[in-house]
Amino acid sequence: MSLEYIISISWLLVLLGFVVGTLSGFFGIGGAFIMTPTLNILGFPIVYAIGTDLALMLGSSIAATVSHFRLGNVDIRLGIYMLIGTAAGVWLGKTLVFSLLASGDAETVIRLIYIILLFGLSLFMVYDYIVFITRPHLKKGNNVADTVGTGLSRMLHRLIIKPMVRLPVSGINRISVWIPVGVGMVTGFLAAFLGVGGGFIRMPALIYGLGIPTSVAIGTDLFEIIFSSAIGTFLYASEGKVHLIAAMILLLGASLGALVGSYATQHVRGMRVRLYFALTIFFAGVSVALKQLGVWRDIPFLSTVAAYLIIGVATIMMIIVVIKLILGLMTIPPQRDRQI
Amino acid sequence: MNPFLAIQNVLDSLFSWSPTLYALLVIIVIALEGLLLVTIFNLVKDVLSSGSADPE
Numbered sequence: 078m079s080l081e082y083i084i085s086i087s088w089l090l091v092l093l094g095f096v097v098g099t100l101s102g103f104f105g106i107g108g109a110f111i112m113t114p115t116l117n118i119l120g121f122p123i124v125y126a127i128g129t130d131l132a133l134m135l136g137s138s139i140a141a142t143v144s145h146f147r148l149g150n151v152d153i154r155l156g157i158y159m160l161i162g163t164a165a166g167v168w169l170g171k172t173l174v175f176s177l178l179a180s181g182d183a184e185t186v187i188r189l190i191y192i193i194l195l196f197g198l199s200l201f202m203v204y205d206y207i208v209f210i211t212r213p214h215l216k217k218g219n220n221v222a223d224t225v226g227t228g229l230s231r232m233l234h235r236l237i238i239k240p241m242v243r244l245p246v247s248g249i250n251r252i253s254v255w256i257p258v259g260v261g262m263v264t265g266f267l268a269a270f271l272g273v274g275g276g277f278i279r280m281p282a283l284i285y286g287l288g289i290p291t292s293v294a295i296g297t298d299l300f301e302i303i304f305s306s307a308i309g310t311f312l313y314a315s316e317g318k319v320h321l322i323a324a325m326i327l328l329l330g331a332s333l334g335a336l337v338g339s340y341a342t343q344h345v346r347g348m349r350v351r352l353y354f355a356l357t358i359f360f361a362g363v364s365v366a367l368k369q370l371g372v373w374r375d376i377p378f379l380s381t382v383a384a385y386l387i388i389g390v391a392t393i394m395m396i397i398v399v400i401k402l403i404l405g406l407m408t409i410p411p412q413r414d415r416q417i
Numbered sequence: 418m419n420p421f422l423a424i425q426n427v428l429d430s431l432f433s434w435s436p437t438l439y440a441l442l443v444i445i446v447i448a449l450e451g452l453l454l455v456t457i458f459n460l461v462k463d464v465l466s467s468g469s470a471d472p473e
Binding site for chain 1: 419421422424436437440443444446448450451452454455456459462
């Protein structure tokens with residue numbers, strides 16, 4: 078990958094960084110499922126695409142976390158508890174993957190679980206949204222923006238296993254410290270097992286498992302991504318697999334996008350953010366399924382279709398987020414979600 | 418000489434000397450760039466929003 082080529086496509090890299098940065102700040106994800114195949118299409122060998130994307134993720138997650146922190150959306154204490162569990166979960170997941178790979182062809186199984194998880198999560202979140210909008214309180218014109226707490230989260234909050242902690246930013250008065258550690262462990266395990274960053278798993282896990290507001294789930298998830306991407310960047314860079322100049326150019330757009338995405342969460346209702354997130358990961362599932370089909374049937378063309386599909390969906394989502402932010406700025410002052 | 422090429426040469430030399438130091442440099446550079454850019458963008462946003470909030 079020559080430097081001249083990187084410079085010649087720099088405008089495209091800035092634009093691409095903006096798309097991924099916007100979604101990162103809006104959904105609380107790293108965006109590897111968008112960036113890695115796109116860089117690959119642009120000519121980056123896959124290892125460089127992953128390494129460069131990890132470096133970008135580090136920079137854009139710092140930018141998005143700073144913006145969310147200013148909005149009061151980052152629960153640092155919760156993030157630290159989860160990090161402890163995530164580290165243990167990642168180790169467990171990696172161990173399981175390596176033992177499965179040693180015993181036979183586990184890649185297909187892992188890819189299938191990934192697809193099922195993407196579709197399952199997206200369909201559940203769409204179902205949750207439909208249940209929400211058909212509730213009687215909305216029919217009476219009561220303008221509720223977000224729901225906090227699920228049957229699972231209420232059950233987890235009731236568990237008394239010392240030490241108990243208070244997480245005021247997340248609106249949790251008392252919870253066993255083992256619950257966030259456990260949620261971190263489960264999501265870290267899944268991320269390492271599937272070979273992904275895990276933002277798309279942690280964000281719903283924080284909402285549905287811990288029962289915290291959507292905006293705080295996004296901010297806290299981004300705080301976690303700083304550490305996971307820093308470790309990944311270090312590992313890839315020490316092997317010489319990060320294109321630093323490309324990552325720096327991508328970050329120019331991604332930092333602005335992260336700011337746009339972060340502030341857009343103030344103007345879009347939490348439940349609507351969940352719906353957009355569900356749609357995005359649904360199409361990510363379609364993209365991964367297409368790519369896998371291409372491998373099974375030996376049709377390389379399907380991999381290209383899969384990559385263009387996810388770039389298209391990400392661009393449409395970015396446009397929606399930018400429009401929502403502009404409309405929000407023009408109409409009403411930002412407000413924190415009203416919750417039930 | 419192209420400044421980007423000069424930077425790339427320095428980076429390549431550092432990597433061949435110590436990959437660990439190079440990896441740390443990558444993390445520091447990216448983290449600082451992210452922080453710097455978001456600080457600038459936030460400052461611009463604050464200036465713009467304070468200007469629109471106060472017509473005087």
